[in-house]
Amino acid sequence: MERAGVSHDTDSLAAEIASSGLPPEAGSAEVVVRELDENGSYIKHRLSSADAAPDYRSRRIKSFVVREGRLTAGQEHALTSFWKDYGIDYENRLLDLPAVFGRKAPLALEIGFGMGKSLVEMAARDPGRDFIGIEVHTPGVGACIMGAHEAGLTNLRVIHYDAVDVLGNMIPDGAIDRLQLYFPDPWHKARHNKRRLVKPEFLDLVIPKLASGGVIHMATDWEPYAEQMLEVQRADARIVNMDPAGGYAPRPDYRPLTKFEARGQRLGHGVWDLLFRKI
Ligand SMILES: C[S@@+](CC[C@H](N)C(=O)[O-])C[C@H]1O[C@@H](n2cnc3c(N)ncnc32)[C@H](O)[C@@H]1O
Numbered sequence: 001m002e003r004a005g006v007s008h009d010t011d012s013l014a015a016e017i018a019s020s021g022l023p024p025e026a027g028s029a030e031v032v033v034r035e036l037d038e039n040g041s042y043i044k045h046r047l048s049s050a051d052a053a054p055d056y057r058s059r060r061i062k063s064f065v066v067r068e069g070r071l072t073a074g075q076e077h078a079l080t081s082f083w084k085d086y087g088i089d090y091e092n093r094l095l096d097l098p099a100v101f102g103r104k105a106p107l108a109l110e111i112g113f114g115m116g117k118s119l120v121e122m123a124a125r126d127p128g129r130d131f132i133g134i135e136v137h138t139p140g141v142g143a144c145i146m147g148a149h150e151a152g153l154t155n156l157r158v159i160h161y162d163a164v165d166v167l168g169n170m171i172p173d174g175a176i177d178r179l180q181l182y183f184p185d186p187w188h189k190a191r192h193n194k195r196r197l198v199k200p201e202f203l204d205l206v207i208p209k210l211a212s213g214g215v216i217h218m219a220t221d222w223e224p225y226a227e228q229m230l231e232v233q234r235a236d237a238r239i240v241n242m243d244p245a246g247g248y249a250p251r252p253d254y255r256p257l258t259k260f261e262a263r264g265q266r267l268g269h270g271v272w273d274l275l276f277r278k279i
Helices: 010-018 073-086 097-101 117-125 138-151 163-170 190-195 200-209 223-234 259-266
Strands: 030-036 042-048 107-111 130-134 156-159 176-182 210-220 239-241 272-278
Touching: 073 138, 073 156, 117 130, 117 138, 117 156, 138 156, 163 200, 176 200, 200 210, 200 223, 210 223, 223 239, 223 272
Parallel strands: 107 130, 107 176, 130 156, 176 210
Antiparallel strands: 030 042, 210 272, 239 272
C-alpha cells in the first residue's frame, strides 16, 4: 500500500504499521512514507511490520518502527566485512562478556545509538571502558561499524535488535556500569506516548542489569518526555538522583553532542540530561 504525497507525519504512519498486528509472514503491512531531508528533497522510508518486529506475534508495544532508509556502499561494506569484528548476533542466552571483549572492564550499554557517531567517539576517548550499542536501524548499525573500524576500536560491539529483548535475554545481572539512552524517540502525540521506552517496566528491566552504583544516563530534547523520565525515575526507590537539587543534570563531559541533538539545537530545542545511580 503506497500513500503518495503523505506529509512527514511519520509518527502516525509508524504507529499504524506497528499496531497492525499482522504476523511477519503476512509481510504486507507496508507503507512508503516521504519526508523532507535537510536539503529539502524527499526521502522515502518503507515501513513494514515484518521489519519492525522479528517477534511480532508478541503483543508488546514496540518503541520503534524500522525505517529502511538507504544503505550506502560504505555501510553495506562495513556490515558484510566487519560484522565479525564488531557485531554480536542476537541470541536468546546470556553473553559471556569477558569472552566478548577478551578482558574485564566497566561496561557502558547504549540503547538506540542512531548512526553511532557519538558512541564511536565515546569509545575512542575511553579505552578503559567497554561499550555495547544496541540499534534496530540497519544503516545506523552499518555506519557505527564503519566508524568503529576506521577508529580501530577494540572496546565497542553492536547488537542489531530490539534493546528490550537484548536486555531481557542477553545481559547478565549486575553487568552494566552505565546505561546510556540519548534522545530516544519522543513519540510526541498523546496517543503514541505508550510507545516511549521510559516507563516503570523499563526500569524493572534495566535496574537488575546495573552493577551496584551503576548509572542510568538519559538525555532528551523533548520537555514532556524529560518530565516523564524524571517522574518515573524519582518514583523508583532502587535508584537515586545524582543531581544534588533533585532535578536535571548538566551534560557530563563524557557525552558528546549527538547527531539528533545537533539537529535539535539548530531548531532551538532545549536539552535535558538525567543521571540516576543504583543504590
Ligand atoms: C531519535 S533517535 C536518536 C539516535 C541517537 N541516540 C542520537 O541522539 O542521534 C532514536 C533511536 O533509537 C532507536 N530505537 C528505538 N527503540 C529501540 C529499541 N527498542 N531498540 C533499539 N533501538 C531502538 C531508533 O532506531 C533510533 O535510531
